[in-house]
Amino acid sequence: MSFLSELKSQASALQKQQAGTVQDHVATTKVCEVACHTALRYLQDLCAQLNVISPPATGGYSLDGKTRFPAMVLKNFRCDSRKKTLRNEEVFDTIGAGWELLPGTGSVAVHSVTVNFPPDLERVNQRLSAGQIQHERKEVRHPDTNKLQAYVFEYRTQSRGAIMITPDHDAGQIAFRVSNVGGFEVMNTSYPAAQVTQGLLDELAKKLVGQSSRFG
DSSP states (O other): OOHHHHHHHHHHHHHHHHHHHHHHHHHHHHHHHHHHHHHHHHHHHHHHHHHHHOOBOOSOOBSSSSSBOOOEEEEEEEEEEEEEEETTEEEEEEEEEEEEEEETTSOOOEEEEEEOSHHHHHHHHHHHHHHTOOEEEEEEEOTTTOOEEEEEEEEESOEEEEEEEEEETTTTEEEEEEESSSSSOEEEEEEEGGGOSHHHHHHHHHHHTTSOOOOO
């Protein structure tokens, strides 16, 4: 076999491989788009229903693990989506649902927690960030030595929660990021796109309203 023939053989094998990759991407893109359409319709309907119900927030909402937030409710649900261009085709980029966590009494108050150990400080900062909670941080110092003794966080008793869905069209996976459901924390998980059905989304909805759920 001549050298040119060897190059032709390599090129042919590479073209077949590339064609197979393109076909795989077409297939995974299609199944991801079906999953995204299903998720968007579901979340739009779910938000509409929960805006009427205003379900109570379940779980433990606390910055330091000791001082609890008042009884909270989920309100003002909204849902939207973003698109992008992938391989000259418009596809879903993200799908999001968000809501407010508000005191059941309807009155937002200012509470405070005091922390004086680095692990507690890190925990409180993480939960403030996850909850998008408006707050002020103040230093407590010894009156004589001026040595830092503690931090006081004054915060408003309101927060936000969210669900963010991001498809990976090449891998055929759907990633879920669920924020502040059952507490100030973020849960990340993913499913094959073919598994993102009404049944799975029902489990997500159950988790959101505090019922027993297999989601995640």
